[in-house]
Amino acid sequence: AQSVTQPDIHITVSEGASLELRCNYSYGATPYLFWYVQSPGQGLQLLLKYFSGDTLVQGIKGFEAEFKRSQSSFNLRKPSVHWSDAAEYFCAVGAKEYGNKLVFGAGTILRVKS
Amino acid sequence: DVKVTQSSRYLVKRTGEKVFLECVQDMDHENMFWYRQDPGLGLRLIYFSYDVKMKEKGDIPEGYSVSREKKERFSLILESASTNQTSMYLCASSSIGNEKLFFGSGTQLSVL
Numbered sequence: 001a002q003s004v005t006q007p008d009i010h011i012t013v014s015e016g017a018s019l020e021l022r023c024n025y026s027y028g029a030t031p032y033l034f035w036y037v038q039s040p041g042q043g044l045q046l047l048l049k050y051f052s053g054d055t056l057v058q059g060i061k062g063f064e065a066e067f068k069r070s071q072s073s074f075n076l077r078k079p080s081v082h083w084s085d086a087a088e089y090f091c092a093v094g095a096k097e098y099g100n101k102l103v104f105g106a107g108t109i110l111r112v113k114s
Numbered sequence: 115d116v117k118v119t120q121s122s123r124y125l126v127k128r129t130g131e132k133v134f135l136e137c138v139q140d141m142d143h144e145n146m147f148w149y150r151q152d153p154g155l156g157l158r159l160i161y162f163s164y165d166v167k168m169k170e171k172g173d174i175p176e177g178y179s180v181s182r183e184k185k186e187r188f189s190l191i192l193e194s195a196s197t198n199q200t201s202m203y204l205c206a207s208s209s210i211g212n213e214k215l216f217f218g219s220g221t222q223l224s225v226l
Contacts, residue, residue, distance in 0.1 A: 092157075
């Protein structure tokens, strides 16, 4: 069965520091991969997605993620975190073979300290 | 601007009540989804629909049903609400061939 693991429930970083949020997946088909962000009281917003091609993808708000097939990972990175990045981040995986259904990870809550 | 609207932001119901959660999208999307979000569990798919009057079970359909009479509207129904259905419910939509989901702001349901 397909699954997504986000090993870190909470992460705290200082403003201006770099950030990496981890995501590992288990999927039988060739995956599509996504990162979504949820600010308090809001729905989820797409940060970036990977379908094929270049394994380093750029997203909104200065985020990027790298697909590593050999490690079944799709980690999210940002070189310099801003206080407004404090939110919950979800990794999700889908596949053409499974239609438009996505499987989500449990989420990582990011706290930013000044 | 694309929009997925959930009718209630907060809802409080009693156990045994029948509960309707409504979702409307204005993007002419074919696909609509209902997820529930619980701390530490992420989002779990309850039901989805690829077309009017069509529905498919997701990963946790027990205790829920859905209705899609019109393309823009997807309703989630709790036939007899129970306390373990206290959760945040998120509706989402997408177009055919595009896996990007657009989410509503969610309905926080409390069942007492």
